[in-house]
Amino acid sequence: MLRAEFRKPVEIIAREATRAWIRFRCNGTQADAVQTAARLRAVEVEFLRLHVRDVVRRQIVHGLGFGVGHIWVGLRGVPLNDAGQAVPLRPTPHGMARGQLERLVNIDPIWTTPNSYNADNPLRADYYRPADWWVQGVLVNSSRLLSVVPFEVPDILKPAFNFGGLALPQMLETYVHNFLRTRQSVSDMVSNFATKILKTDMSGTMQSDTGTQYAEIDAQSVTARVAAMNAWQSNNGTFVLDRESEDFDIKSAPLSGLAELQAQSQEFMAGIPGIPLVKLFGIQPQGLNASSQGEIRVFYDEIAAFQEAHMAPVLRVLFHLVQLNLWGSIDPDLDFEFVPLWQMSEQEAAVVEKTKTDMDTANIQSGKITPHEARAREAADAHSLYRTAGLARPMPDGNAGGTDKGFVNTPQAKRAEQHE
Structure with missing residues (x-):
């Protein structure tokens, strides 16, 4: 982890996985939109207070760099000894009091050692899963340590890996050493050609x-x-x-081909973590019409899969603990989602919005939908340019029935007038 060739891939994946971060949302149909917005804002403020983004980013660095990353949940009033930390933490209204969540701390994996685990019955849910950990002499229940293991190993090997997994530098070791040897050989050849x-x-x-x-x-x-x-x-x-x-x-001695050999050995290091060369080394593609957009799009898809597989379970627990800390209960309608790394430019978004507008106009004129239904769809579209314009309210002329005087000749409008 002290060499740049080992450290940089770990840092890039951790930064990209937390760069766009998450957005909070409400899945249900809340009657009081103002209260829902206030609750979502309170959760967001609590995430900022606990530095959840930085803590999760560092956990990913530990998980990729050491094979496992831990986040310790610190509760106010709980002693920092075996008597307080060995008790399981239940993310329920009866397991934690309001205002008790004090801090979140990254624990370096080098200070943790599993205490007991089930190695007898594979049918049990805790098979090869530590029930508690020793953290520098303090026995801590596993429910108080939120762990992530990006690259798991078979169960029989888990004790040898401290119940973690393969580290990314460990998988990169052969390719990095080959590159360093090739780079030195090329340097020696150039200086003594x-x-x-x-x-x-x-x-x-x-x-x-x-x-x-x-x-x-x-x-x-x-x-x-x-x-x-x-x-x-x-x-x-x-x-x-x-x-x-x-x-x-x-x-x-001929020097032709040395650059290609060195570049090829360098590219092998980018293949294991799946990071585009332009992000890992700053190398732009050569040739006419050369572009890295395709590789970056694939990389963002890999990051999205990494977020759902490894970050989402930890964030789900933290999301519930924050709600318990704020209100003493968990709101089932509140949820979060990862913000996509791939974003459209302003010009691309405008083209998409114009296409949607043309479709709505055609559907309204054909009687498939009403203007009010078009406004409701636009208000529910997370990618719409007008999602914050209050489209869920009635039409500007006060016609709450969903018809518009500008479309009185449409079959849908006529049916609405007959119904009235």
């Missing part, structure tokens, strides 16, 4: 007189000759060679 060769009579002047039948080369003379050439190897220097017994040559 040319070799100078001195062709000289080494058995002549550089021969040492040892008195034996086979004379040896004087290494000091060779070294001194090469040192003299290296001292003059700049463009302003001059080589002095013996015209009869010496020659000079340069052998260069």
Whole structure:
């Protein structure tokens, strides 16, 4: 986790998964819209007070970086010892009092160790699921630690992984080491791509007189000759060679293809986390009409699946705990949803809105719907440009029956007038 090649993919996924965040909504038909809006605003304020967004982002960093991430739920008045923390926390009106939710804390997985778990009966719901954890000597019930494991391992391996899963750096290790080795090899090749060769009579002047039948080369003379050439190897220097017994040559290694080899080893690191190159390395696609829009769209789909699979269960528990903390009960009509990362531009949204308007106009004129029904559909459309314009109220002329004087000739309007 200390190398940039390991850390950056983890940080990118965690930031993207919490960048657009969530929006709160009401699924039921509340009679008092003002009260519903106030309750949703209270939940939003409570999420800000508890720093839920930052806590969940850091939990994802731990989950991807270490294989498991924990969020500890701190309640006001509960002792920080075995007597207080070993008691199960029930997200029900009888399990937590109003105003008791004090704080949320990320617990580094290195400080947690499972205490007991069922390894006997696979038919039980708690099979290979710790009932409680040791957190630096304090026994904490598992219901007080909200855990996320992005990459699970088989049950038989869970004790070896501290009941977590595979870490993203662990899966990236081979590809990162291959890239580092390739990068170093390319760097060494570039710095030593040319070799100078001195062709000289080494058995002549550089021969040492040892008195034996086979004379040896004087290494000091060779070294001194090469040192003299290296001292003059700049463009302003001059080589002095013996015209009869010496020659000079340069052998260069081809550098073509090195960039492709290094880029390919780098791209392999982006394939495991599924992050586009433009987001992970800032590398833009090359060529005519090259674009990363398709890859980014696929990446956003992967993030949406990650949110629903790993973030939604934790946020659901926190959402219920916040309601219990505010009102002492859970409103079944209140809910939340993840805001899509992929957003249309203003021009694209305007084109879509014009298409919807044309469809409504055609349906109203053909008698399929009334203007009031068109307004209700527009008010319920989360992507409409006019969703906040109060379209759920009656028509501007006060006609609450759903007809408009501008469409009195439509069959739907005539039926409405006959009904009146």
